[in-house]
Amino acid sequence: xxxxxxxxxxxxALAAPGIASADxxxxxxxxxxxxxxxxxxxxxxxxxxxxKKYKGKADxxxxxTTFLSKGGKVKVDGQxxxxxxxxxxxxxxxxxxxxxxxxx
Ligand code: HEC
Numbered sequence: 001x002x003x004x005x006x007x008x009x010x011x012x013a014l015a016a017p018g019i020a021s022a023d024x025x026x027x028x029x030x031x032x033x034x035x036x037x038x039x040x041x042x043x044x045x046x047x048x049x050x051x052k053k054y055k056g057k058a059d060x061x062x063x064x065t066t067f068l069s070k071g072g073k074v075k076v077d078g079q080x081x082x083x084x085x086x087x088x089x090x091x092x093x094x095x096x097x098x099x100x101x102x103x104x
């Protein structure tokens with residue numbers, strides 16, 4: 001049942017305005033877009049700025065995959081917090097989102 005629901009959730013998110021790809025839909029369903037957007041700074045940096053920061057760095061994808069599956073510390077309003085990870089710490093989902101962010 002779970003296997004069937006995920007594609008449906010992605011299809012529903014894709015139908016939403018402004019959602020351009022399955023990876024963006026995954027970012028949305030994992031709550032990432034509450035703090036990030038593709039091209040505007042919110043609580044977190046714009047994903048395009050993250051892509052810029054990591055441009056040309058060979059280990060960028062591996063680093064972000066770990067960050068998004070295992071977590072890391074970030075500063076929110078001057079306070080150190082644990083950054084959110086994808087649901088269940090799923091490395092495949094984290095890797096896919098990491099790749100997408102770096103492609104922006
Ligand atoms: C509660 C708000 C919040 C949520 C939810 C959130 N983030 Fe973040 N994220 C931040 C903040 C704040 C930073 C930047 C912290 C800093 O610069 O130290 C950040 C940084 C990042 C970075 C850059 C890391 C780096 O090394 O430069 C990436 C990539 C990222 N987030 C992706 C995601 C993804 C994908 C999700 C969903 C699984 C997500 N974020 C959910 C607040 C959030």
